[in-house]
Amino acid sequence: MREVAIIGAGMVKFGKVPDYPAAKMGGDAALMALEQAGMKPTQMQATFCGNIGNPPNIGQRVNGEMGITGIPAFNHENACASSSAAFRQAFLSVANDVHDYVIAVGVENMTSHIASGVMSAGPLVLPHGANVEADNGMLMPGVFALLGSHHMAEYGTTEEQFAKIAVKNHAHSVHNPYAQYQKEFTLEEILESRMVCDPLTLLQCCPIGDGAAAVVLTTAENAKKHTTKPIFVAGSVLTSGKYKASVEGPVQIEACARAAKECYETAGVGPEDIDVIELHDCFSIHELVAYEDLGLCPKGEGGRFIDEGLSDYGGKVVVNPSGGLLCKGHPIGATGVAQLVEVVWQLQGVCGKRQVPDAKVGLTHNGGGFGPGNEPGAMSITIVKS
Amino acid sequence: MKIENGELILEPDEITLRPNIFTSAGRNGTLHLLARQCVDCGDISFPPFRHCLKCESDKETVEKVLNNDATLLSYTIARQVMPGFNPNYILAKVRMEDDPTLVLVAQLTDIKPEDVAIGMELTMVPKIIKQLMNGQKVVSYCFRPKDPSKVSLGEGGQSE
Numbered sequence: 268m269r270e271v272a273i274i275g276a277g278m279v280k281f282g283k284v285p286d287y288p289a290a291k292m293g294g295d296a297a298l299m300a301l302e303q304a305g306m307k308p309t310q311m312q313a314t315f316c317g318n319i320g321n322p323p324n325i326g327q328r329v330n331g332e333m334g335i336t337g338i339p340a341f342n343h344e345n346a347c348a349s350s351s352a353a354f355r356q357a358f359l360s361v362a363n364d365v366h367d368y369v370i371a372v373g374v375e376n377m378t379s380h381i382a383s384g385v386m387s388a389g390p391l392v393l394p395h396g397a398n399v400e401a402d403n404g405m406l407m408p409g410v411f412a413l414l415g416s417h418h419m420a421e422y423g424t425t426e427e428q429f430a431k432i433a434v435k436n437h438a439h440s441v442h443n444p445y446a447q448y449q450k451e452f453t454l455e456e457i458l459e460s461r462m463v464c465d466p467l468t469l470l471q472c473c474p475i476g477d478g479a480a481a482v483v484l485t486t487a488e489n490a491k492k493h494t495t496k497p498i499f500v501a502g503s504v505l506t507s508g509k510y511k512a513s514v515e516g517p518v519q520i521e522a523c524a525r526a527a528k529e530c531y532e533t534a535g536v537g538p539e540d541i542d543v544i545e546l547h548d549c550f551s552i553h554e555l556v557a558y559e560d561l562g563l564c565p566k567g568e569g570g571r572f573i574d575e576g577l578s579d580y581g582g583k584v585v586v587n588p589s590g591g592l593l594c595k596g597h598p599i600g601a602t603g604v605a606q607l608v609e610v611v612w613q614l615q616g617v618c619g620k621r622q623v624p625d626a627k628v629g630l631t632h633n634g635g636g637f638g639p640g641n642e643p644g645a646m647s648i649t650i651v652k653s
Numbered sequence: 654m655k656i657e658n659g660e661l662i663l664e665p666d667e668i669t670l671r672p673n674i675f676t677s678a679g680r681n682g683t684l685h686l687l688a689r690q691c692v693d694c695g696d697i698s699f700p701p702f703r704h705c706l707k708c709e710s711d712k713e714t715v716e717k718v719l720n721n722d723a724t725l726l727s728y729t730i731a732r733q734v735m736p737g738f739n740p741n742y743i744l745a746k747v748r749m750e751d752d753p754t755l756v757l758v759a760q761l762t763d764i765k766p767e768d769v770a771i772g773m774e775l776t777m778v779p780k781i782i783k784q785l786m787n788g789q790k791v792v793s794y795c796f797r798p799k800d801p802s803k804v805s806l807g808e809g810g811q812s813e
C-alpha cells in the first residue's frame with residue numbers, strides 16, 4: 268500500500284440553513300479544501316461523498332457545484348459515520364494505486380430533511396419497522412442515557428462528571444468560528460437545562476444542523492509537491508459492531524475498543540502519543556465512556572479523567588477542541604470528515620485561539636447507528652500525523 | 654388487547670411490535686416471548702435471528718419459548734419522546750434469565766419511577782406502547798416488577 272497524505276481541508280460554518288442546498292454546501296467545502304491544497308477541481312480523479320438523507324447522487328451534484336463532471340462519484344451511507352466511510356474508501360483508493368488525487372466530502376442538510384418529512388424535528392426518528400429497539404421507544408439520547416445509567420451503577424460515575432464534558436466542549440466552541448453554537452455555560456446551567464433522558468440534559472445533547480466538510484488526498488510522495496504541511500494518514504479503521512459483544516464484561520462499546528486497538532497497532536502509536544482527538548460526543552456520556560474505550564484511561568475511570576482536566580488544554584490530550592458534536596454541531600453525513608478537518612488544521616497549527624500546542628498526532632472517533640443485537644453499526648477510528 | 658388462557662387477543666386496530674413475537678405454546682395460561690436458539694452453541698436471540706450470530710453456525714436456529722423473567726440493567730426516563738409515544742415512559746435495558754447475554758431494550762410498566770432500582774427482578778407483560786400515524790396501536794413486550802408489592806397498576810405504558 269502507498270502512504271497517503273491529506274493536503275487540503277475545508278468546511279462551511281455549521282448551522283441551521285435550510286435554504287443552503289446540501290450540494291452547494293459540499294461544493295463550497297470542497298473548493299476551500301482545494302484552495303488550501305493549491306489544486307484545481309479538474310485535477311481530482313474521483314469524489315467520495317458521505318450523506319444520509321439528501322436526494323440521490325449527492326457526490327455528482329457536489330462535483331457540479333465544484334465545477335466538474337464526468338469523474339466517478341462514490342456515495343456512502345453509514346448513519347452518523349457516513350463520511351468516515353467515504354474518507355476510508357478515498358484513502359483505500361489512493362493507497363491501492365487506483366487514483367492519485369481524490370476528494371472526500373461529508374454533507375448533510377438536516378433542516379431541509381425535516382421540512383420535506385425525511386426526518387422529524389426533535390429526537391431523530393426512524394420509520395416504524397426499521398429498528399426494533401427504536402420501535403420500542405429507544406430514542407437517540409435514550410441509547411446513551413442507558414449507557415450512562417449502567418456506567419453510574421457499575422463505577423460510581425456521577426451526573427456532574429457527564430455534565431463537565433459539556434462544560435468543556437461548550438467552552439472550546441467559543442474559539443471555533445465554524446461551530447453552530449459558540450456559547451460558554453457553567454456546570455449549573457448544563458445540569459439545570461431541560462431534562463431529555465435522565466441523566467442527560469438538553470445542553471448535553473448535540474443539536475440538529477446543516478453543514479459540509481472536505482479533505483483532499485494524495486500519496487505522501489505527491490504531497491510534497493503541493494504543501495509544506497502534509498498530514499499523513501497513519502491508521503484508518505472502519506468496522507462494525509459484533510453481535511452481543513458489549514453485553515458481557517465491562518460497560519463499554521466493544522467496537523470502539525476493538526477499532527482503536529487495531530488503529531493504534533497500524534499507526535505504531537499508543538493512546539499516550541495522541542495530542543488531539545475529535546471524539547463523537549453526540550451526547551456527553553458517549554465522550555466519557557470513549558475515554559476508556561480509546562485507552563486514554565483504565566475502564567471505570569472516565570469520570571476521574573474529566574474531573575482532573577486530563578482531556579482539556581494542559582492535560583494529557585485535548586479532546587474536541589472544535590467544540591465537538593455538542594457545539595460545533597452534527598449534520599450527520601458531514602461529521603466524520605469535519606472531525607478530520609479539525610484534526611488536520613490542528614496538526615497544521617492554523618487553529619488560532621483553540622490551537623492545541625505542538626500537536627503532532629491526532630485521532631478521530633466516529634460511530635454510526637446500530638447493527639444486529641443493538642450493537643453499534645459503523646465504528647471508525649483514524650490516526651493522522653504531521 | 655387482552656390475554657385469555659395465555660392467548661393474546663388483539664382489537665382490530667392493534668398490531669404487535671413484530672409478527673409472531675408472542676406465544677402461549679407449552680405453558681399454562683400465560684403468554685411468553687418466542688425467541689430462537691442456536692442448536693450448536695445455545696445462544697438465544699430475540700427478536701429472533703434465523704442463523705446464530707454468536708457462533709455463526711450454518712445450521713438454522715430453532716424456536717425457544719422464554720420464561721419471561723429478567724433483571725434490570727439500566728434505565729432512563731424518556732421526557733422528550735418520538736411521535737406516537739406518551740412522554741415520561743421508563744426506558745430500560747433488561748437481562749433475560751434464559752440467557753444472560755440476551756439484553757432487551759423495553760419499557761418498564763406498572764411501577765412508579767421512584768421504585769425502580771437497578772438489579773431488580775422483572776417479568777414480561779404485553780402492553781400498548783404507542784400509536785402509529787395510521788391510527789394503529791402497537792402492542793409490545795414491557796416489563797413489570799416480579800415482586801407484587803412493587804407493582805403500581807396504571808403506571809407507565811399507554812393503556813389503562
Ligand SMILES: [Zn+2]
Nearest residue numbers: 691694705708
Ligand atoms: Zn451459535
